[in-house]
Each structure stands twice: as C-alpha cells, then as structure tokens.
Amino acid sequence: MSTIELSPAVKSFLASEKRLLIGKDWTGASSDAPIGVINPSNGERIADIPDAAAGDVDRAVKAARNAFESGAWPEMKPGARSRLIYQIADAMEARAEDLAQLETLDNGKPINLARGDVFAAVGAMRYYAGWADKIHGTTHNVNMPGDLHVYTLKEPVGVVALVVPWNYPLVMAAMKLGPCLAAGCTAVLKPAEDTSLSALLLGEIMLEAGLPEGVINIVTGYGHNVGDALIHHPGIDKIAFTGSTATGKIIAHAAADGLKKVSLELGGKSPNIIMPDANLEAAIPASAMGIFFNSGQTCTAPSRLYVHKDIAEEVIAGIVEVGKNMKLGDGLDEESQMGPLVSAKQFERVSAYIAAGEEGGAQIRSGGKQHGDSGYFMEPTVIADTNNQMKVVQEEIFGPVLVTQTFETEEEALALSNDSEFGLAGAIWTQDLSTAHRMARGIKAGIIGINTPMGADWDVPLGGYKQSGIGRENGRDGLELYLQTKSVFANL
Numbered sequence: 001m002s003t004i005e006l007s008p009a010v011k012s013f014l015a016s017e018k019r020l021l022i023g024k025d026w027t028g029a030s031s032d033a034p035i036g037v038i039n040p041s042n043g044e045r046i047a048d049i050p051d052a053a054a055g056d057v058d059r060a061v062k063a064a065r066n067a068f069e070s071g072a073w074p075e076m077k078p079g080a081r082s083r084l085i086y087q088i089a090d091a092m093e094a095r096a097e098d099l100a101q102l103e104t105l106d107n108g109k110p111i112n113l114a115r116g117d118v119f120a121a122v123g124a125m126r127y128y129a130g131w132a133d134k135i136h137g138t139t140h141n142v143n144m145p146g147d148l149h150v151y152t153l154k155e156p157v158g159v160v161a162l163v164v165p166w167n168y169p170l171v172m173a174a175m176k177l178g179p180c181l182a183a184g185c186t187a188v189l190k191p192a193e194d195t196s197l198s199a200l201l202l203g204e205i206m207l208e209a210g211l212p213e214g215v216i217n218i219v220t221g222y223g224h225n226v227g228d229a230l231i232h233h234p235g236i237d238k239i240a241f242t243g244s245t246a247t248g249k250i251i252a253h254a255a256a257d258g259l260k261k262v263s264l265e266l267g268g269k270s271p272n273i274i275m276p277d278a279n280l281e282a283a284i285p286a287s288a289m290g291i292f293f294n295s296g297q298t299c300t301a302p303s304r305l306y307v308h309k310d311i312a313e314e315v316i317a318g319i320v321e322v323g324k325n326m327k328l329g330d331g332l333d334e335e336s337q338m339g340p341l342v343s344a345k346q347f348e349r350v351s352a353y354i355a356a357g358e359e360g361g362a363q364i365r366s367g368g369k370q371h372g373d374s375g376y377f378m379e380p381t382v383i384a385d386t387n388n389q390m391k392v393v394q395e396e397i398f399g400p401v402l403v404t405q406t407f408e409t410e411e412e413a414l415a416l417s418n419d420s421e422f423g424l425a426g427a428i429w430t431q432d433l434s435t436a437h438r439m440a441r442g443i444k445a446g447i448i449g450i451n452t453p454m455g456a457d458w459d460v461p462l463g464g465y466k467q468s469g470i471g472r473e474n475g476r477d478g479l480e481l482y483l484q485t486k487s488v489f490a491n492l
Contacts, residue, residue: 111336147303283451
C-alpha cells in the first residue's frame with residue numbers, strides 16, 4: 001500500500017470555510033445549512049460547502065451580466081483573451097497535484113486517474129485558448145439589387161449557466177469554461193453537490209491568474225434548489241449541461257420556457273460488439289477496462305456487450321478475470337486501480353439494478369457485491385444471460401456493471417445495439433475493414449470506436465443521438481455553442 005500524503009495546500013483548503021464566488025468576492029450563502037462533503041472511500045465528512053439559495057443565484061447572474069456588458073472583459077481583444085486563458089491553464093498546471101488530490105477525496109477515483117483528469121482539464125483550456133483569436137464571420141456575394149457589402153459577425157451568446165456532473169468534475173468544468181471564455185461569454189458555474197471542491201479551488205486559481213471579476217461565478221448546492229433557480233433565471237442566455245437524461249429533460253423544458261439556448265450531453269448505454277474475427281488479446285482487456293474505468297461512472301462506457309456466440313464464453317470469462325484481478329481501494333493509494341462509487345445513494349442505485357437483473361433471470365458471473373466494509377466500493381460486475389427487455393440492459397446503471405448477450409449475425413448485432421433510447425457511443429471489434437466501417441455507419445450513436453472502446457479528444461466533436469443529448473461539445477462544434485451569428489447588410 002502506497003498512500004500519498006495530502007499537500008499542505010490541500011489540508012489548508014479543506015480546513016477553510018467554503019464560500020460562493022460572486023463577482024470578485026467569496027461570500028457566504030443566504031442559507032446557513034451547509035452540505036457535508038463526504039469522502040466516498042470511507043464515508044467520512046471532510047468539509048462543508050454552502051447550499052446557495054435563489055437570491056444567491058440572482059446575485060451571481062447579475063454579476064455575470066455586469067461583467068459581460070461592461071468593464072474589462074468585453075473590451076479585451078481576442079489575443080489578450082487567448083493569453084489570459086493560457087495563463088489560467090498554466091496556473092492550473094502549477095496546482096495540478098492539489099487539484100488531483102481534491103478530486104480524489106471528493107469523487108473517490110484513484111489518484112492517478114485524478115491526475116489524468118487534471119492533465120485533460122489543462123488541455124481543454126489550452127485548446128480553447130488557441131481558438132479565442134480565430135473566431136470570425138464570413139463575407140457573402142448576394143443576389144439582391146443594389147451595391148451591398150454583406151458579412152456575418154460571430155458574437156458571444158452572453159451569460160451562460162454551466163451545470164456539470166460528479167463523475168469528472170474538473171474535466172467537465174474545463175470542457176465548458178474553455179469555449180465559454182474563448183467566445184467572450186461570462187458564466188455561472190454550478191458543480192454537482194457531491195463534488196464541488198475542485199471547482200471552488202479552480203475559481204481561486206482563475207481569479208489569481210487575472211480573470212476579471214464577474215466573468216466566472218460559482219454557486220454550490222442541490223440541483224432542486226440552486227440548479228432550478230439557475231436554469232429558470234431570466235438573466236441566463238444559455239444553459240450547458242452534462243448529466244442524466246432525466247435531468248436533461250427538466251433543463252430542456254426550462255430552456256424552452258425562456259427560449260434559452262441549450263446544449264445537453266446526457267446519458268448512454270453504449271453497445272460493444274465483438275465479432276468472431278476480433279483480436280481477443282486486445283478486445284478483452286480493453287472492453288473490461290472500458291466498463292470498469294472510473295468505477296463505470298462514464299457516460300460513454302461500453303456497458304452492453306454483444307459478443308458472437310462462437311467466442312462468447314472466452315470473452316466473458318476473460319472480462320470476469322480482469323475484474324477479479326483489479327485492485328480496489330482508497331483513491332489516495334497509488335496502487336488502487338478502481339475506487340468507490342461517488343456516494344451512498346449511487347451505491348444503493350447500482351446495487352438495486354444488479355438485484356433487479358438477478359431477479360429477472362440474469363446470471364451474475366462475477367461481482368455484484370460490496371467490496372470491503374467501509375466506503376461505497378462495488379465489485380466489478382459481469383451479468384450474463386440478459387435480454388433487451390431487461391432494465392439492466394435498457395437503463396443506464398452508471399457503475400462497474402457489464403451486461404452481456406450473444407448474437408449470430410451482423411444484422412442481429414446491429415438490431416440489438418440500436419434497440420435503445422440512448423445513442424451516445426458504440427464500439428466494434430473486428431479485423432475486417434469493410435465490416436468495421438459498415439457497422440460504424442449502422443450504429444445509431446454519436447461516437448464510434450473501431451477496435452477501441454471509446455475515443456475523446458478536444459478537437460473532435462462529442463455528443464449523442466436520440467436521448468443522449470443535444471449539440472456537440474469539443475472542437476469547433478463546442479465553440480459554436482457559445483457563439484451567435486449576426487448578419488450585416490451594408491448599402492454601398
């Protein structure tokens with residue numbers, strides 16, 4: 001066991017009073033009932049965060065509006081904005097270990113995964129820093145009578161509500177803040193109530209790096225309280241949300257009521273198809289890690305395995321073996337490969353799904369039980385003998401739980417894969433190039449992996465079909481979510 005020592009800065013941060021960031025000030029919430037921050041590795045309360053009220057949200061939105069309309073931010077040239085975002089990324093990198101330790105304490109993920117998340121978050125900021133001075137419109141030759149000069153302008157949407165989830169707290173915040181700042185918008189960030197610590201430290205880092213007051217505001221609290229007030233606030237021009245499909249639908253209704261722009265990156269139940277000619281030495285460990293990575297708390301996780309009947313037993317047994325050999329433990333132990341689920345609530349939810357699958361006739365091939373006697377650890381779980389009518393197959397579990405079925409033909413595999421309300425991601429394992437691209441075209445999902453369980457890069461659009469979301473994040477597509485187009489007709 002190789003448990004790391006918390007840095008002095010992290011110890012000091014944990015001991016400090018947590019406040020909301022509104023404008024340039026760290027301020028207390030209107031409510032005096034704090035939310036306990038729980039370390040999911042042991043269930044211990046490690047800090048408190050404020051539970052903001054509607055009045056706090058109103059102050060934050062007004063601060064963001066003031067910063068958008070006047071002051072240093074709207075006057076800042078694109079090149080200066082680019083340099084500032086680079087400075088923020090550099091400052092994040094300088095505090096990388098502190099951010100990673102907070103992410104591990106808050107979310108439970110192994111420290112090495114948390115360090116990877118910080119690296120990714122810094123990458124997001126640097127990627128979009130490069131976009132800030134490359135935003136431009138177009139000129140048009142039109143068929144209207146007269147001598148006209150016609151062009152378009154790309155302008156920031158305005159004040160944006162950024163609502164991020166608990167599975168990748170810092171990464172998701174950076175994924176939205178990067179394009180938001182590059183476009184010239186201002187923001188009110190609402191982190192998940194389970195995992196707010198890294199967002200609060202990020203706010204400190206951004207202010208210290210020179211971000212003008214009011215450009216970023218951070219309000220913590222429960223979704224039904226502060227989140228609801230934020231998405232319904234008339235001063236919000238756009239909502240950017242990552243999270244469950246159920247919550248996404250609530251946000252979509254709120255956006256419709258206010259005719260706000262909205263982007264939603266929602267749930268998934270991604271199919272993973274292993275054809276009979278697949279390279280199993282690659283497919284088995286990658287498929288196992290795809291679903292067990294981050295304790296299965298990944299929206300693109302390949303959680304539905306469809307494997308050809310001729311190789312099914314070998315594949316399922318191989319994935320079971322990978323899961324059994326994984327080291328589960330406290331995230332601060334550098335030898336841990338898988339941490340706990342994020343909360344007692346999530347542990348109970350995942351456990352209920354496993355029980356429902358077993359009651360419905362599925363076979364638990366491995367796992368399915370709590371690991372250890374403290375914390376919210378769920379064993380890597382493989383469920384066989386499932387069918388597409390079962391809850392465990394149709395609904396997103398968001399835990400280290402793989403459901404498996406067999407198929408005989410390519411057409412059957414595609415039909416099973418597309419029999420879902422979700423369409424976020426999918427994967428195909430085959431050594432036949434034609435089969436690979438034909439099936440990639442046939443799966444109704446926004447992200448497809450060929451001989452890899454998933455893919456993500458800041459330059460590549462990320463988003464889903466069907467009930468997996470609206471819009472695309474990352475790349476130019478992600479930047480466009482924070483811009484609007486103005487058409488100008490000048491009579492010469």
